[in-house]
Amino acid sequence: xxxxxxxxxxxxxxxxxxxxRCVTKVEVLRPASIDYPSPAQFARNLRGRSFNTIxxxxxxxxxxxxxxxxLGAHLRMSxxxxxxxSDQQNxxxxxxxxxxxxxxxxxxLLFEDMRVFGRLWLIPANTPVEDVVxxxxxxxxxxxxxxxxxxxxxxxxxxxxxxxxxxxxxxTIIAGIGNIYADESLHLAGxxxxxxxGNLTGRQLEALVVRIKEVLxxxxxxxxxxxxxxTDSDGVNGxxxxxxxxxxxxxxxxxQCGSTIVRVKLGGRSTHYxxxxxx
DNA sequence: ACTAGGTCCTGGTTGC
DNA sequence: TGCAACCAGGACCTAG
Numbered sequence: 001x002x003x004x005x006x007x008x009x010x011x012x013x014x015x016x017x018x019x020x021r022c023v024t025k026v027e028v029l030r031p032a033s034i035d036y037p038s039p040a041q042f043a044r045n046l047r048g049r050s051f052n053t054i055x056x057x058x059x060x061x062x063x064x065x066x067x068x069x070x071l072g073a074h075l076r077m078s079x080x081x082x083x084x085x086s087d088q089q090n091x092x093x094x095x096x097x098x099x100x101x102x103x104x105x106x107x108x109l110l111f112e113d114m115r116v117f118g119r120l121w122l123i124p125a126n127t128p129v130e131d132v133v134x135x136x137x138x139x140x141x142x143x144x145x146x147x148x149x150x151x152x153x154x155x156x157x158x159x160x161x162x163x164x165x166x167x168x169x170x171x172t173i174i175a176g177i178g179n180i181y182a183d184e185s186l187h188l189a190g191x192x193x194x195x196x197x198g199n200l201t202g203r204q205l206e207a208l209v210v211r212i213k214e215v216l217x218x219x220x221x222x223x224x225x226x227x228x229x230x231t232d233s234d235g236v237n238g239x240x241x242x243x244x245x246x247x248x249x250x251x252x253x254x255x256q257c258g259s260t261i262v263r264v265k266l267g268g269r270s271t272h273y274x275x276x277x278x279x
Numbered sequence: 280a281c282t283a284g285g286t287c288c289t290g291g292t293t294g295c
Numbered sequence: 296t297g298c299a300a301c302c303a304g305g306a307c308c309t310a311g
Contacts, residue, residue, distance in 0.1 A: 003305090006304080059306095076304095077288090077289095077303070077306095096289090114290070115287090115289055115305095116289075117287065118305095135307085160282095161281080161282080162282060166282085169305085178305070179304055181304090267282085268284065269304095270302080270303085
C-alpha cells in the first residue's frame with residue numbers, strides 16, 4: 001500500500017525513535033518475510049547492532065547500522081514498521097506480526113504485514129546494496145530530486161506504446177509512484193491515463209513533472225495517505241485521502257469541472273480519472 | 280526489447 | 296443474514 005509519501009513518513013517517524021538504539025533480540029515469526037540472508041543469520045547478525053540514520057530509495061527503506069551493514073525493508077501492499085512499548089503491542093495485530101526486533105530501551109520494532117508481500121534484507125558491511133536487493137540497480141529517478149525533469153521524462157517515455165499511467169507505475173522510470181499518486185498526478189496535469197506514454201506533448205510533459213512533485217510533496221506534508229489500513233510508525237492515520245481528486249472517487253463529481261469520475265482497469269490496476277478534464 | 284497478464288497472500292467490502 | 300465474488304496502495308516472472 002505505501003507509496004513514496006507513506007514510506008517517507010515512516011522513515012521520518014522511525015529515525016528519531018531508532019537512532020542509537022541497539023537490537024537486543026530478533027524473533028522471525030514468518031521466515032519467508034526475510035529475503036536475505038537466511039532467517040537464522042538475519043536474526044544472529046542483526047542482534048547487537050545499533051541504528052544510525054535511515055535512507056529511502058523509491059519505496060525501499062535502508063537502515064544504516066553501526067558496523068556498516070544495512071537493514072533493508074520494502075512494505076509492499078500491507079507492511080508496517082512500528083515502534084511500540086512492550087505493553088502496547090496491541091497497536092499491531094499479533095497474528096500479522098512477521099518479525100519482532102527487541103530494542104535496548106525496552107521497546108519493540110515490529111514488522112507487521114497482513115498480506116505477507118513485504119520483505120526485509122540484511123545487507124552485510126562492504127557489500128553493495130544492489131548485490132542483495134537487485135531491484136535497486138534498476139530503480140529510476142527520485143521524483144522529488146532534480147533528476148526528474150522534462151528532458152529526462154521525455155527521453156524515458158520516447159516511443160513507448162504503453163499507457164502513461166502504466167509508465168508512471170514502472171519503478172525503473174520513476175521510483176516511488178504507486179496507483180494513488182499516479183492517478184492524482186495525471187488528473188492535475190490534465191492527461192488521460194490511457195494516453196500512450198510516447199505521445200505526450202511538451203506542455204503535457206512539463207505539467208506532469210510539476211504535478212508529480214506537487215502531489216508527492218503535498219502528501220508527505222499530510223503524512224501520507226489514510227486509505228485502507230495505512231498508518232505511520234505510531235499507528236496514526238495519515239490524512240491525504242480527504243484531499244484526493246480522483247482516487248477512490250468513482251461516480252462522484254470532479255472537483256474541477258463537476259463531471260463524473262470514472263474507473264477503468266488498466267494493466268490490472270484500477271484507474272480513476274475525469275474524462276472531461278483529462279485528455 | 281516491450282508489454283500485458285498472472286501470481287504471490289489475507290481480509291474487508293459489496294452485492295445477490 | 297449468509298455467502299461468494301470482488302477488491303486492495305506492489306512488483307516479480309513468464310509468455311507472446
